[in-house]
Amino acid sequence: MKTTLKIFLFLVVAFGFSATAMAQSATATATSTVMTPIAISKTVDMSFGNIIPGGTTGTVVLTTSSTRSVTGGVTLPPSGNAGTITSAAFTVSGTSGASYAVTLPSSDVTLTGPSSNTMTANTFTSNSTGTITGGSVTLSVGATLNVGANQVAGTYTSSNFTVTVAYN
Amino acid sequence: MKKFIHISSFLCWIILLCGNLSYAQTSINAHASAEVIQALTATEGAALNFGRFSPESAGGEIRLSPDGIRSSTGSVALGGGLYNPAIFNISGQPDFNVVVNLPSAPVLLANSSNGKTMQVTNWESIPASSASGIKIQSSGQLTLNVGATLKVGNMNDNPVGLYNGTYAVTFSYN
Numbered sequence: 001m002k003t004t005l006k007i008f009l010f011l012v013v014a015f016g017f018s019a020t021a022m023a024q025s026a027t028a029t030a031t032s033t034v035m036t037p038i039a040i041s042k043t044v045d046m047s048f049g050n051i052i053p054g055g056t057t058g059t060v061v062l063t064t065s066s067t068r069s070v071t072g073g074v075t076l077p078p079s080g081n082a083g084t085i086t087s088a089a090f091t092v093s094g095t096s097g098a099s100y101a102v103t104l105p106s107s108d109v110t111l112t113g114p115s116s117n118t119m120t121a122n123t124f125t126s127n128s129t130g131t132i133t134g135g136s137v138t139l140s141v142g143a144t145l146n147v148g149a150n151q152v153a154g155t156y157t158s159s160n161f162t163v164t165v166a167y168n
Numbered sequence: 169m170k171k172f173i174h175i176s177s178f179l180c181w182i183i184l185l186c187g188n189l190s191y192a193q194t195s196i197n198a199h200a201s202a203e204v205i206q207a208l209t210a211t212e213g214a215a216l217n218f219g220r221f222s223p224e225s226a227g228g229e230i231r232l233s234p235d236g237i238r239s240s241t242g243s244v245a246l247g248g249g250l251y252n253p254a255i256f257n258i259s260g261q262p263d264f265n266v267v268v269n270l271p272s273a274p275v276l277l278a279n280s281s282n283g284k285t286m287q288v289t290n291w292e293s294i295p296a297s298s299a300s301g302i303k304i305q306s307s308g309q310l311t312l313n314v315g316a317t318l319k320v321g322n323m324n325d326n327p328v329g330l331y332n333g334t335y336a337v338t339f340s341y342n
Contacts, residue, residue, distance in 0.1 A: 038193065040195070040196045046198060047201050048202035051204055060202070078340075078341055081264050113204065119202065153261065156202045158200040160197035163195065163197075163198065164196075165193060166193030
């Protein structure tokens with residue numbers, strides 16, 4: 001960003017010179033590669049699935065490949081009662097071969113459930129390779145859910161969290 | 169004319185730069201959700217009680233069915249008094265399937281005064297533990313009745329007295 005601003009200022013100065021030096025102008029060619037604007041769209045929201053709280057706190061780690069593991073007092077029901085388990089999925093499109101960076105939420109995302117009970121999600125992870133191949137790539141995002149001791153049963157949903165992509 | 173070219177090429181640069189500025193990064197929002205389900209808990213509402221009986225000469229078996237019907241084989245004579253199947257009160261997530269595991273090996277009942285024992289086998293339940301889907305009711309509750317068969321020896325093997333023991337029934341989400 002700062003670099004871009006500097007170039008802009010430089011060009012303004014150059015323009016000033018070229019205007020005054022009109023009488024001895026020279027021509028030159030400028031080349032520029034126009035990149036396809038980088039874009040991101042959401043395919044699937046993140047879902048931690050069904051979890052069973054325990055008498056002590058615990059966490060559910062949701063990987064970018066939609067698998068789960070637990071720590072602490074949390075247990076997971078068997079597959080028949082596991083619910084919907086999916087990491088968040090996005091499609092990132094842009095210029096093939098371009099490298100890009102992903103910015104994930106750095107602070108806690110709050111999930112709110114019945115009677116204003118809450119849980120937080122943090123430690124977001126992505127499977128980004130850092131390069132857009134073939135015009136678009138799928139970006140998966142996982143996170144860690146923090147579950148309280150005897151967390152009240154019910155459905156918990158977060159407000160929006162933001163994922164940002166940018167060309168490097 | 170040359171000035172015009174300069175100005176227009178300069179404008180092109182600005183447009184290109186501005187274009188890159190606007191599209192160099194972009195964001196999207198998403199949601200996260202999770203479902204916390206009721207932990208499965210079970211309490212014993214009533215202890216399994218085969219009641220009073222007399223083994224008589226040869227002994228035999230007493231079957232106490234999960235619905236509370238008592239029958240005997242061999243020389244066992246059933247007596248009066250209370251008898252009842254075990255009742256377990258389970259609470260959990262409504263409409264979720266649970267698996268019930270009854271004792272698979274015989275459970276021993278022992279007489280604390282003389283050390284004599286009796287075996288309890290053929291554990292059975294209502295709803296049946298073999299049923300593929302025992303489901304927690306929409307109220308979040310489930311009642312499970314458990315019965316079994318008591319193997320009784322003769323008067324020497326099982327003299328008069330109180331016999332008791334413990335056994336485990338496990339419940340888990342399927």
